[in-house]
Amino acid sequence: MKTYATLLERLVLSPQRTAKLRLIEDYLRAAPDPDRGWAVAALTGGVSFPAVKPAMLRALVAERVDEVLFALSYDYVGDLAETISLIWEGRGGNEVPSLLDVVATLSNASRSDAPARVAALLDAMGPSERYALLKLATGGMRVGVSARLAKQALAGFGAVDVTEIEELWHGLTPPFEDLFAWLEGRGDKPVHAQRSPFRPVMLATALEERDLEGLNPSDYLAEWKWDGIRVQATAEAGTRRLYSRTGDDIGQAFPDLLEAMTFEGSLDGELLVMRDGEIGTFGDLQQRLGRKTVSPKTRAAYPAYLRVYDLLQDGATDLRRLPFEERRARLEIFAGDLDPARFDVSPTVPFDTWEEIATHRAAPPHPVIEGVMLKRRDSLYVPGRPKGPWFKWKRDPYLVDAVLMYAQRGHGKRSSYYSDYTFGVWTEEHELVPVGKAYFGFTDEELRHIDKFVRDHTVDRYGPVRAVRAGADFGLVLEIAFEGLNRSSRHKSGIAMRFPRISRLRWDKPAAEADRIETLEAMLPPR
Amino acid sequence: MRPDDLLHPTPAGLYCPPGDFYIDPVRAVPRALITHGHGDHARAGHGAVLATRRTLDIMALRYGAEFAGRAEAAEGVVQFGEVSVAFHPAGHILGSAQIAVEQGGLRIVAAGDYKRGTDPTAEPFVPVAADVFITEATFGLPVFRHPDPKEEIQKLLTSLRQFPERAHLVGVYALGKAQRVLRLLRDAGYGETIYLHGALERLCRYYEDEGVALGPLAPATVERGQKGTFAGQIILGPPSAFAAKWAQRFPEPLIAFASGWMTIRARTRQRGVELPLVISDHADWDELTATIEEVDPAEVWVTHGREEALVRWCTLNGRAARPLNLVGYEDEAE
Numbered sequence: 082m083k084t085y086a087t088l089l090e091r092l093v094l095s096p097q098r099t100a101k102l103r104l105i106e107d108y109l110r111a112a113p114d115p116d117r118g119w120a121v122a123a124l125t126g127g128v129s130f131p132a133v134k135p136a137m138l139r140a141l142v143a144e145r146v147d148e149v150l151f152a153l154s155y156d157y158v159g160d161l162a163e164t165i166s167l168i169w170e171g172r173g174g175n176e177v178p179s180l181l182d183v184v185a186t187l188s189n190a191s192r193s194d195a196p197a198r199v200a201a202l203l204d205a206m207g208p209s210e211r212y213a214l215l216k217l218a219t220g221g222m223r224v225g226v227s228a229r230l231a232k233q234a235l236a237g238f239g240a241v242d243v244t245e246i247e248e249l250w251h252g253l254t255p256p257f258e259d260l261f262a263w264l265e266g267r268g269d270k271p272v273h274a275q276r277s278p279f280r281p282v283m284l285a286t287a288l289e290e291r292d293l294e295g296l297n298p299s300d301y302l303a304e305w306k307w308d309g310i311r312v313q314a315t316a317e318a319g320t321r322r323l324y325s326r327t328g329d330d331i332g333q334a335f336p337d338l339l340e341a342m343t344f345e346g347s348l349d350g351e352l353l354v355m356r357d358g359e360i361g362t363f364g365d366l367q368q369r370l371g372r373k374t375v376s377p378k379t380r381a382a383y384p385a386y387l388r389v390y391d392l393l394q395d396g397a398t399d400l401r402r403l404p405f406e407e408r409r410a411r412l413e414i415f416a417g418d419l420d421p422a423r424f425d426v427s428p429t430v431p432f433d434t435w436e437e438i439a440t441h442r443a444a445p446p447h448p449v450i451e452g453v454m455l456k457r458r459d460s461l462y463v464p465g466r467p468k469g470p471w472f473k474w475k476r477d478p479y480l481v482d483a484v485l486m487y488a489q490r491g492h493g494k495r496s497s498y499y500s501d502y503t504f505g506v507w508t509e510e511h512e513l514v515p516v517g518k519a520y521f522g523f524t525d526e527e528l529r530h531i532d533k534f535v536r537d538h539t540v541d542r543y544g545p546v547r548a549v550r551a552g553a554d555f556g557l558v559l560e561i562a563f564e565g566l567n568r569s570s571r572h573k574s575g576i577a578m579r580f581p582r583i584s585r586l587r588w589d590k591p592a593a594e595a596d597r598i599e600t601l602e603a604m605l606p607p608r
Numbered sequence: 609m610r611p612d613d614l615l616h617p618t619p620a621g622l623y624c625p626p627g628d629f630y631i632d633p634v635r636a637v638p639r640a641l642i643t644h645g646h647g648d649h650a651r652a653g654h655g656a657v658l659a660t661r662r663t664l665d666i667m668a669l670r671y672g673a674e675f676a677g678r679a680e681a682a683e684g685v686v687q688f689g690e691v692s693v694a695f696h697p698a699g700h701i702l703g704s705a706q707i708a709v710e711q712g713g714l715r716i717v718a719a720g721d722y723k724r725g726t727d728p729t730a731e732p733f734v735p736v737a738a739d740v741f742i743t744e745a746t747f748g749l750p751v752f753r754h755p756d757p758k759e760e761i762q763k764l765l766t767s768l769r770q771f772p773e774r775a776h777l778v779g780v781y782a783l784g785k786a787q788r789v790l791r792l793l794r795d796a797g798y799g800e801t802i803y804l805h806g807a808l809e810r811l812c813r814y815y816e817d818e819g820v821a822l823g824p825l826a827p828a829t830v831e832r833g834q835k836g837t838f839a840g841q842i843i844l845g846p847p848s849a850f851a852a853k854w855a856q857r858f859p860e861p862l863i864a865f866a867s868g869w870m871t872i873r874a875r876t877r878q879r880g881v882e883l884p885l886v887i888s889d890h891a892d893w894d895e896l897t898a899t900i901e902e903v904d905p906a907e908v909w910v911t912h913g914r915e916e917a918l919v920r921w922c923t924l925n926g927r928a929a930r931p932l933n934l935v936g937y938e939d940e941a942e
Contacts, residue, residue, distance in 0.1 A: 087763075093873065094882050100771070107770055146750065147924060153917045154751045159874055167751035167871065208753065492852060496863055496880060497855035536853070545851070545880060 083177050084112050085120045086213035092224040096492035101226060105234035109261075116180040118256025118425040121235065123180075123217050125228040127255055130187040132195035133218040138165055141196050141203075145170065162215035166208050166522060177206050181256070183214055209309030229327040239264025244281035244464035247328035251279055277320040280313060280347060280393050280401070281464030285454060285471035292472065293435045301455045302406065303430040303438050306473055306592065307388055308363050308451040308565070309353040310370070313396070314387055317343040323352075334372045338385040343425035346415065347394035348387065351427065353449070355386030360449045362606045363579065364567035387428045390454075393462060401462035405470075408462070442474055448606065451564065452476045478562035479604065481506065482587060482595045485557040488535040490545045491520065498528055499535040499547060502583070504559050505574075507597045513551055514574045514598060519561060531557070531586070556592030558584055560585040564606050576601055611740045611907065614691075615709055615716050617934050622711055622718060622742075627691035629658075631707055631718050641682075641693065643720025644704035645670070645783055658682050660695055662703025662818065666783065669810055675925040699733030700889050701784030702815060708736055709785045716740040717903070723888065724895040725754070728795075729820050733899075741905035742932065744892040745913030747868050750921075754868060754892040760885045761792045764842070764864060767883055772840040775858035779847030779865035779881070782808045784889050786844055787815040789866050790822040792887070793842070803828035803838065805845030805854070830857040847879070868892070897921060 088108045095101050096530070105124075109117050122128045142151060142165050158164040165496060178186070183202060188197050199218070203211050232250065241264065249343065252273040253260055262268030262415035312331070313324040321342045323332040332339050354361030354369065368383045369375065392412040393401055399409045409429075416426045430453060432438040442453045446512040452475035460470035483504035491500035501520040523531065534549070534557055541548035550556065562584035569577035576598075612834040618773075621633035629639040634648070638655040646664035650659070652671040656831060661681040668675060670803065680686075680707070681685050682695040690712070702719040707718045717738035724733055768776055772904040786808045793802065801824040804812060809827065816822055828843045838858045849855060850863055865881045867886030876884045896918060900908055908929040910918045915931035922929030 091883075094876060094884070097883070100882075103770060131640060147920070149749050149920050153920070156747050157749055157914070158751055158872055163873060164751060167753065188908055207755075385724070439922075492879065492880060492882075496861055497853065532856075544878070 082180050082183060082210045082213065082560035085180050086209040088120070089216070089224055090209060092226055096225075098230070101230060102237055102240075102439075104236050105226070105231065106238045106268065109234065109238045114258050114261060114459040115256030118258060118261065119180045119184050121231055121257060123593060124224070124226050124503070125231045126220075128184065128188075128217060130190065130195075130218045131447055132185060132192050133144060133199060135161055135219055137196055138162075138199070138219070139213065141165075141200055142168065150215065151432070160217060164202075164210060166211035166215055169203050169208075169211055171204050177207070177210055178202055187218060188546070188608060221255060225454065228329050232328070235260070242465065244268075248280060248281045248464070249273060251277075251322070251330065277315040277317040277322045277347075278322045279322070280315070281328070282311065282313065282326045282349070283462050283464060283471065284326070284466040285456075285473040286466055286468045288455065288472035288474040296435075298433060298435055298438070300457055300459070302409070302458055303432055303441070304390065304427050304454050304456070305430060305445065305447075305450045306454050306475065307351040307353060307360075307427065308449045309351040309366055309388070311349075312352045312387070313349055313393070314338070314342055314348060315347040317346070317394070331370075334369055334375055336375065337380050337383045341420045344415070344419065346392065347395045348389050348412075348424075349391035349393055350389035350424075351385045353386045353388055354383045356384060357384075360386075360447065360568065362449060363565065364577075364606070367567075381437040385423070387424050389419075389424060390427050391462065403541050404461065405456050406458040412491075429523055437529050438474075442476055444474065450476075478564060478584070479566075480557050480584060481561050481601065482590060483516060483532040483561050484551045484592045484595045485531075485534075485549050485559055486513055486515055486551050488531070488547050488549055495528075498532045499533070502529060502531070502559065504561060505551070506595060506601060507593075509598075511553065514578050516573070516574045516598070516601060517561065517578035517581040519559070519581045519583050522562070522584055523586070527586055551592060553593040556595075558590040558592055558595050559583050560587055560588035566606075568605055574598060574601075576605065609712055609714055611714065611716060614711055614714055615718070615742075617738075617932055618807045622934065623787070623930075624688075624691060627688035627693070627709070629688060629693075631709075632720065641677075641707055642667070643698065643707060643718070644700055646701070646721070646781075649718050649720065652676070656680065658686060658693070658879050660705050662831060663705070665814065666703060668809070669814055670783075676688065694733045695809070697731035697734050699724060699730050701730050702787070702818060702820070704730060704803055706733075707738060708738070716742065716907075718742040718764050719744065719899075721746070721890055722899075723891045725757070727791075728789055729784070729791050729815065730889075735899065735902050737934060738903055738905045740909060741903045742909045742911060743894065743896060743918070744890065745899065745910050745915050745918045747888065747892050748896060748910070748914035748918040750893045751792050752868065752871055752892045753894055754871070754888050755886055757788075757792055757887045758796065760866075760887050761796050762788070763883065764793075764885060765796060765798060766796070767862065767864075768840055768842070771860075771862055772863040774860040775838040776840075776842050776883075777850055777861045777863050778842060778844050778851060778860060779863070779867070780808070780844050781867075781889075782846055785887070787812060787820060787822060788889070789844065789885075789887065790825075791820065794821070794823045798842075800822065800841070802805060802842040803841060805843070806846055807846050807849070828857075855861045897925075900927065917924060 091104050155164045159303050186198050232246045233243050236246050259271045263270045299383050311326040315322050321339045354365040392408050455472040459468045483506050486505045487503040488499035489501040503515050503518045505515045508514050537549040539547045540550050561581050563581040564579040567577045620635045631641045632638045632649040633640050636653040640654040640657050642650045642659040645663050650667050652675040654676045656678040657676040658680050664679050686693045692710050694708045698704040698706045698720050709716045715738050717736050721744050722733050749779040780789050787823040860884050864883035867884040869875045870884030870886045908922050909932045911932040911934045919929045
């Protein structure tokens with residue numbers, strides 16, 4: 082538990098992805114079985130103790146600590162688990178319980194004996210382990226580690242490709258001893274026993290126009306690139322799963338789609354919202370993402386829909402070793418039996434020359450299209466991102482000229498640079514209103530210049546944030562590239578920008594000539 | 609005589625009418641007794657100052673030789689009329705002292721800032737029997753239980769091994785904390801050169817002159833194109849410097865901060881600290897309560913910090929206590 086608690090402390094405060102990976106990999110090397118397996122399960126949200134509730138913890142601490150002292154402390158610390166972990170008497174003995182002890186003690190605890198079990202564990206631990214335990218027990222762990230990152234760390238630890246971990250993942254159970262044995266070269270690769278397993282996804286590389294020179298248009302099929310999220314819908318022997326492209330099971334949030342998955346097989350497609358025959362925006366889809374449960378009202382307002390790209394498994398037959406064109410032909414037949422209210426096949430876009438498809442890309446027939454996909458007719462379905470068989474060719478981003486308003490210091494290697502920029506555009510009242518925040522898209526050299534500009538023209542400070550001089554007569558204009566706009570009630574401007582980044586620094590442009598809010602409002606999807 | 613007649617709070621600080629002096633006054637007064645050299649306790653411009661020889665040295669280093677009209681080193685018992693005064697080590701930083709003020713059999717001990725844990729860079733705290741004990745309460749909440757500083761230093765050494773490509777910038781207060789962290793590193797067997805921000809150099813030299821060995825030190829200056837030199841090295845500086853352009857010379861800095869406040873995660877996050885080191889110059893909750901038990905005064909006066917909680921603890925334990933409500937002292941300066 083001690084090494085796990087130390088890992089958590091470091092993960093919480095390490096913003097860099099590479100740092101997190103190194104910390105987890107080092108932990109996996111240092112910690113024994115089965116503790117490290119339970120740690121992975123805890124990090125990926127695979128451990129829960131329903132008998133432990135915050136109210137129960139409060140009652141426990143009330144038995145031991147004066148209520149006034151507790152109230153003063155909680156008020157100061159601001160987090161229940163943290164307050165209890167610190168205020169609990171005792172610094173732990175030599176025999177700190179292992180993660181396995183914790184799991185064994187709490188997973189079969191009943192509501193009546195849970196308090197005594199938790200108290201005994203807390204007594205035997207120091208503050209850092211108590212914090213880890215309480216966060217684990219109350220499920221409030223926010224350490225910035227996604228399941229994807231944990232799998233990446235496992236892959237790094239065992240020097241295997243992450244797709245191998247993803248493929249196995251849903252067939253494995255904690256504490257993953259067979260997985261570790263394989264990753265350490267002590268055992269065979271675990272055999273997948275799970276029904277409806279995840280099949281690692283094939284991804285496209287971004288097309289650069291010079292790529293086209295050596296390619297023959299007749300070797301490729303084109304289809305639209307829809308702006309939803311890429312998913313895999315698998316139904317085999319009664320088990321139905323909806324996977325994200327990294328192998329996370331997101332089915333809980335989409336019961337309406339799961340109900341309609343009456344087929345035997347595995348589909349690759351784009352998850353969208355479809356309302357009265359109209360595809361919803363990405364903002365609509367966000368109403369459905371990341372939920373544990375979904376209300377009937379939300380289901381009705383934002384119905385889930387799958388636009389299918391590919392067929393990976395047809396009944397008992399694995400199609401991934403067939404050429405794309407053949408898979409596609411089988412998909413057309415397969416799709417005949419699917420519920421048309423929930424599924425359709427993404428149409429191909431006919432073309433003869435690259436110029437022709439370039440025209441389509443520049444003027445797609447629907448706002449929820451973000452470009453075109455080019456797939457070799459003979460491409461097999463292989464995991465990962467091989468260069469050549471599949472290209473994505475996104476339409477050009479939207480551009481707007483905005484004025485730098487606030488700058489915030491970054492983290493890690495950017496901790497002494499003002500590297501996160503809030504920018505605004507002009508309102509009718511000739512004032513700047515913030516419309517977004519960007520922290521990449523510039524070179525190290527440009528970063529140094531902006532940093533100097535921020536330091537030289539600071540007009541106010543709020544902690545790590547500086548307000549920068551910005552007015553009609555003075556200011557730094559940033560050309561911002563972004564992928565689209567959504568309405569937002571959380572932002573003063575009423576606008577939320579998707580994927581904003583800095584495309585150019587316009588040192589030459591007077592601030593007064595930056596764009597106006599009407600320009601952005603005109604780009605919003607209709608209400 | 610009532611304790612209040614011997615010592616009581618005024619806007620300028622704790623005042624002794626029969627002896628006509630102030631303890632750690634926050635504004636210029638004719639006569640000041642100073643517990644230790646931190647800026648919020650030791651200010652320049654008093655008429656006369658009585659303090660330990662080391663505190664006087666430190667004030668001269670920070671403010672120049674003319675920091676007061678007259679300076680006198682406290683040795684033995686000093687009389688101010690009927691009032692006798694004695695300085696006793698407080699364990700906070702080098703030269704730090706408690707001040708015992710006595711008249712007609714009534715003794716008040718103003719502990720100033722203090723700690724009880726082992727620290728080779730400060731004279732260890734000596735408990736002094738008192739009728740009234742004036743305690744600080746910087747970490748006066750039962751959530752503050754400082755861990756063993758040796759284990760905290762191990763976290764820094766572990767991180768150096770895990771991230772050898774990153775410069776490890778450790779935020780420390782220039783007086784006391786810097787030297788303590790250096791000494792802890794040396795005692796943990798770290799023998800490499802440690803690099804210092806300019807603001808720390810004079811005080812480190814002073815500690816060395818006073819017999820506190822700090823090992824090989826060098827200024828954290830960098831020649832153009834030599835950025836890589838600091839990879840995997842330890843650099844000490846005041847935390848405010850880490851946001852400044854000064855820090856841009858280091859490769860992929862990893863920000864650490866040595867402070868008692870690092871116990872609280874929200875504080876750590878707020879400051880952008882990646883590696884918190886809970887190392888404090890102040891007594892934690894257990895040290896505060898144990899010291900009150902040990903000194904066993906008839907009355908406890910609680911000042912700067914979280915007075916309310918410590919007064920509550922005294923009440924629960926049947927001790928007379930009240931907050932002193934002195935103003936002008938910082939929580940724990942960085």
